[in-house]
Amino acid sequence: MPTGNHPRPSLIRQSDGTVRESTVLGDPGHLALPIDDRVVCAVGVSRFDPFLRLEFWEDAPDSAPGSHYTLAIGGPLRIVTATQEWSIDPRVGPDAAYLLLVTKKVARAFASDDGGLEVEFSDGDRLVVPPFEYEPWHLEGEDGSLFVSDAGGGLSVWDANET
Numbered sequence: 001m002p003t004g005n006h007p008r009p010s011l012i013r014q015s016d017g018t019v020r021e022s023t024v025l026g027d028p029g030h031l032a033l034p035i036d037d038r039v040v041c042a043v044g045v046s047r048f049d050p051f052l053r054l055e056f057w058e059d060a061p062d063s064a065p066g067s068h069y070t071l072a073i074g075g076p077l078r079i080v081t082a083t084q085e086w087s088i089d090p091r092v093g094p095d096a097a098y099l100l101l102v103t104k105k106v107a108r109a110f111a112s113d114d115g116g117l118e119v120e121f122s123d124g125d126r127l128v129v130p131p132f133e134y135e136p137w138h139l140e141g142e143d144g145s146l147f148v149s150d151a152g153g154g155l156s157v158w159d160a161n162e163t
Helices: 096-101
Strands: 011-013 019-021 030-032 042-045 052-056 069-073 077-080 085-088 106-112 117-121 126-129 137-141 146-149 155-158
Touching: 042 096, 077 096
Parallel strands: none
Antiparallel strands: 011 019, 030 106, 042 052, 052 069, 069 137, 077 085, 077 126, 106 117, 117 126, 137 146, 146 155
16 A cells, blocks of 8 residues: 655565665655665666666675665656766657666665655766656565655655555
């Protein structure tokens, strides 16, 4: 059952069986996502929604242990580096900028109550997905956890093995 627009705190069951609470970052309205210290292992592009998928495999070298996660993006996004910024609508077609994300390590990732997503990588680069009229992104864990940016804004969270 989704916890609604204010999912604090949420329990996340790791693949090793341990359970932890997700934590609220900084200001209220930001929910930490369970992909900190995880490495982007693969980027998949599709002609159909979701148009972009980032895979965080459980056994990736230099990655934190835990469940396999897939971040699926179907709405507009921005990739921001120290020298350049790309504004991309993945519905239009693939973009070479997606390749910049492969092998990046997540420093922190959080979702906001309005459905926005921000992933900050260890090198300072960022992936930003703003709220959108459709569901612009969702993060799905192999453990059954699910974080969904709701259509038109908002955030819904299902705990591990609750889906």
